[in-house]
Amino acid sequence: MTLSISCKKFLEEYSQEEMRPGSTGDLTSLMNGDAYPNGVSIETFDVLTDDIQNNPLVQVNGAPIPTYLASLQAGTPMFTFNPTMFDQNNTISTSANVYTRLYTKIKGCNVIIDYLDNVSGTAKDKNAILGQCLFLRAYYYLRLVTLYGQMYNGAGINPETALGVPLVLSSQVKDGGLPRNSLKEVYDQVEKDLLRAEPLLRANFTPTNVFRVSADLCNALLSRFYLYKGRNEDMDKTIQYATATLQNKFILTSLAGFVGSNNAISPNGIYNAASPEVLWIYSGSYSDINTVNFDNRSLPPFTVSADLSNQYDKGTGTSNYGDLRYQYYFQSFTTASGTKFPYRTAKNTVNATYGTKGFRVAELYLNRAEAYARRFLVSGNTTDRTAALADLNTLRQSRYDTRNTGYTPVNITDAQALYTFCKEERRRELALEDCHRFIDLKRWGMGVTHIYTGPDNVTSTFTLPPNSPLFALPIPYDVMLANTGLIQNPR
């Protein structure tokens, strides 16, 4: 008897770190690890936009600064719109392989959704997990389909036939090819998951911190979703869902409050876990090419473009900085000669390891304003115009230096001008933030021109024309190799 017990113990399954999931607690931990982004850095693709410029390499002691050279080489294929930027002849940083990274997270969501019925726990806990996983899956698919597919309402695009991305909705792995679903199928799935997640989260889950998702965030993402879907009939829903969140979460950070005594500007990020403006934060701050170790003998190869910094009202001096976003949204780079340049984003909180990705209330005002402006463009209904201006002014007022000077609201009557102003405001507010500019350029059918100086000191101009097929990013070569059913985007 003792022998059989000790024998059983001797042969009891043992592993240092492995376990079989048994409870909702285990699945919650698994979700935190494998369904949430959890520290995974994801490329922002700012280097493809007009927010980034290239600076020639300066020779120091007869050679370029090594880290700058490496950074220049890493950023060149994307910056020069090389159609083979994600092929094997170029080094793809792991964070730029957003395709693989996001599908790895989708796997986490699918495994948990499939496994929920096999673990013990209350229905409330299970629904909370289900709601979070559905939201996350929808978030990832929306990112994938906007990066690797054409826009839903793009010129000459039929969503029923245009290529989206393959929809994987179960944890079952199979061999063989996996074809791309149509744009419509992917958008419909995102919509379905979000509409299902919202009530589940509302009833079962209240996050205790901004790193976990909530029902309000779900509505916020729905407003982004309909804005991206972009047909005129989607604008009502953009407004509806933005409003739904703004009813609960409407506070904007007043940047004027950041300015210290003696007009001091010290780093103070807008993405602060304690800030009421922040709906959700996940990891990562900069694009890889902006993480170079700097050397004040020369400008880094890729910095904030002059075009972007020219968008901001610089004010009149230290007593009125004008648009404070210019001061607070960019980390400056001071060269040995003392000249300051905006270098990369400063939206992250100093000394905090979390980054600048997620969702802010400011975007909801911009989403709603753009939707109103679009409606105004179509219908000419002035209530839409005033609603759009109200949202824009609310946002701008919190961003301007109002310590000594009152904010002057903007007032635009021309529908096209209002729509353009919405776009410009969106660029100013969401600059260098999680892919916004790239998708906005794509939505709005705008092009990009880059001036590039290579390591050989030859300067040339590269253009990404409006509505270029390259806006649907080439699928990385390793993905193409592994999936024989994929069709590459035209490039």
Add this chain to the structure above:
Amino acid sequence: MFAIFAFQLGSSKAQTVTLSKSNAKIVDVFKEIRKQTGYDFVYTSSHISETTPVTINVKNASLESALAACFKDQPLSYSIKNKTIIIKSKTVTQEMGPPASRPAGKYRMVTGRVADTENRSLPGVTVFSKELNVKTATDKEGRYKIDVSAQEPATLIFSFVGMESKQVSVSNQSVIDVTLSMAAKEMEEMVVTGYQILKKADVVGSVATIQAKDLNLNGINTLEQALQGKLAGVVVTNTSGMVGTKQNVRVRGTSTLVGSQEPIWVVDGIIQEDPLPFKAQELNTAGNINSDNFDYLRTFVGNSIRWLNPNDIQDITVLKDASATAIYGVRAANGVIVITTKKGQVGPPSINYSTNFSITDKVTYQKLNLMNSKERVAVSREIFERGLTSPFVNNNIGYAGALNEYLYLKTITEDEFNTRVAAMETANTNWFDILFRAPVSTNHNLGISGGNSNTRYYSSFGYNTNNGTAIGNDTKGITGSLAMSSQVFKNLSLSIRLAASKNTTNGFYQVSPYDYATKVNRAIAAYNPDGELSFYRNSSGYMFNIINEINETGNVNNVLTTNGSMDVNYQISNNFRFQTLFSYNSSATNGSTYATEKTEYVSRTLRFAEYGISPSDPAYINSKLPVGGEFNEVTSTNRTFGWRNNLSFNKTFGRKHTVGAMFGIETNSTNYEGYQATAYGYLRDRGKSFATLPLTVTSAKTVNSLLVSIPRITDRRVNTMGLYLTSSYSYASRYVFNFSVRNDRSNRFGQFTNEKFNPVWAGGFRWNIANEKWFESSNWLSGLALRSSFGYQRNIAANISPDLIIKLPTGQAANSTDALTGESLLTIGNLPYGDLRWEQTTSLNLGLDWNLFQNKVNGSIEYYTKRGRDLITTLPVPLEYGVPNMYVNGGSMKNEGYEVSANFVPVRTRNFTWSVSLNTSKNRNLVTKTGAQVVSWRTAASGQLNVEGQPVSAFYAFKYTGINPANGEPTFDLSVAPGADPKSPTSFMQYMGKLDPDFTSGLGMNFRYKMLSFSSSFYLQVGGKRFLAPLYNYASNNSGLPTEYENLSRLILDRWTPSNTGASIPALPNGSLPSVALPNNDQTYKNLYMFYNYSTDRVVSATSFRCNNINVSYTLPESVVKKIKCKNVSLGGGVSNPFVINSHDFNGVDPEVAYGGQPRTRTYTLNLNLSF
């Protein structure tokens, strides 16, 4: 197993015997004699186990003469007391005894010495004077004294166990020296399986044995190397010429695709575990092996038998087929190599000392056919003159650097430029002279053994130093062992073995001297004219000097191993025996690697600035590691205990039916505990202390990521419990049937809950044809046996489960707790693979053993086929599933082959012997079913594309159609073969063959002339093809245009240039070459020069004939030996790797390592062996 067999029989009978038996067991003869005479026999079973079959034919003979005939050639003697015949082992006669009895008549005395073929004295040889019917035994110096009949011719018969008896007719000599030679009786050899000791005549499976004396242990680094070409079916491949690294060992090809393919090593019945836990190779998405800082260490920590002193080995047996390995269960799927260690010999203490010194050749440029600096500068000049470009050029060093300064920067004048170029052209830095040496290695080994009939002992002590040819690579080891076996009680025997060893290996970290010496431009200087190290700016942009890099990095490991085992045998009754074997092994590995702050590696990867920055430098504040280097440490202890109990039964019924069975239970527990960590800020030269890292970097105060360095603890425990049964039945030594079955249970996590009962079973049949009555032993054919076996095995690669397994994230990147929310994190360890089943392997083995020409030629022929079905393969799946691949029972594989091994003794005379041993094996490996896989020209060229009906490592090359005479670019035929699927790269590439050899063969040839012997061993490999190392190294930033850092093959001298349009080698690549579209729209590297590297022009045959070693040894004549008070003295010398003959396309480079690794060079050895 000491049991008295006494037959008591009351009635008295006549004392004459009539007997006629051939090849009978001696026990049967005793029974018959007892029946006829009434005399009882007293003997022990151990006596009987040493006997050989008896052939006796006497009619009405006296008891004495009947017994004499019966004991002829037996290692036994007898005495008669009170109608009881007491059987004894022939004891070594210490003194020259008087002749046993002296019948009346005329006789005279003869003396002499008996020696073996190597002129070693043979003590204990029975000398029988036929006419007088007296016998004696030789003393410890092999001398004897016996009376012979005075009437000529008298006859003396010399016999000894394991030797061929010799009959000498004596005329009037008084001194007769005799040489006895080994009996080549293949059929009576014993085979050690680790669980049992079987008579070779009872073995149904496929085994091969080699005696330690047939292995050349001089000038080799590991035991595996010595086994190359020695055993049919065992393929040993060298991966590197450095010391302390492992070899690949494969028994009968590859049979699994995802699990470990290494055979298991067994020493005296105990399975050995590696000092570090098995780590499956991690592949990244591009299919390359991911290696971390710790893998540098792993390479230099040897395998599970590194602790064993090769001088302690008695013999090595490899178990190849399912029937031989079934008793080991699932673990033995890749074969079992069983090592038996030496046991003490009965007799007074015998001391043996052996030592050897060896010196190894340096690697030289002659072997590699690389350019000298003048030729290399000419290439750079051509690049400039023809205006060739590359996407990125680093104009810091070499000709391009000087040109840059002269033409563009204008910092030097034309004269200075010319002086610098002239200096480069004559630099000719010999990197091999600087980084390599001709090292001397030594080995000392002392062995003491002895004992009496109850207790025997063997102990040894060894010390060895092995220095690699690369300066900085060496190993040192000390081994000690003590083995004792004792007959404690009549029916209880005990043997104990203790061994300990310590090994230290020094290797390299982050640098490879061989790689550097073969690749770097010889125009670069190693030293400045003032004798200081000459640094240059490497492609990373930081200052580099290889000597500095080697001096400032280190990789050292210490492995301490202790083993103990106890083997108890208890003979319960005549038929039952109980054995228990307990073993405990423990090994502690302690390894560390480091790079100091002075290395380019630290500048490049951690500091991002040159060494010597001060806090006032802008780089200082931006650096994560402004002061200090990197230090990695791994400690690992392995504790293994095993306990095996078994009961065996042996009985012969009705004289002809022998039944044997063994049932046992085995428990094993292996425990690994380890810790590994990386620490930054290491200051080797400042008391091995550590500097404090800055908390934040850059003016934006980013948190220093190096502070978050997470150590890793390994805690692995593998418990297994197995039940096994093996049984055999033999009929009249003619037909032998065998069946074995084993089932294991383990504590492995994520087991297949529905498949816990998974026995491995195998059975076999052997027909000893030579023992058939109708078989007439003729002159040319004296032995013949046929074997066949069949086995079935199910197997699963560890760490794969059909269930969802989650785990705590480990490693640097992940953390088990969310840093932001404090919540715990888990990650997926194993996705649920619902319909995953165990792998199935069935195997069939057929063998024929034969002896020809009175045992002058003996050998065996084997054929085997092994079919693996439901093999678990990693199937690449679309990355959209979130995993790069999944496990499926997708593969089927067939291995079949034949093996021939033979020993010949073409000449055997008193003074001259010539013997030859030969083994050949051919393995054919065929993938019969594949799943979906990565289909690209790269997988096709690298042999990873499995094509049904082609062997596993089949590969393809681009069809090279010559050089475009207009621009020197290589041209290719990329047309799709008619009817082929253009999606497959096989449609436009050419099938070249396979990477693995078809046929391997080992040949050993030994000659002896008097005291001089000569031995040699050769290794032949036929078939197998390879791509040569690329001439132009294509990389993403250079398009194949040589950089100033690179040296090039001299073959490039005959490249296309505008003035040499009829060249054999394409022109230097020009960077603006566009990519070439392939018919299948492949998106991986598509440059013409990339294709050229993988074209038909670059394929060579890997067929080679290698001489592994040649040795000469000389045994000093006895007169000399006596003077220096030794028993035996021999001197020898040899050379390892004297020559290789292979395809001339290799240009002298060793094909085994022609693709980057360091070749083995010639080693000369001198050895001395003394015994007292």
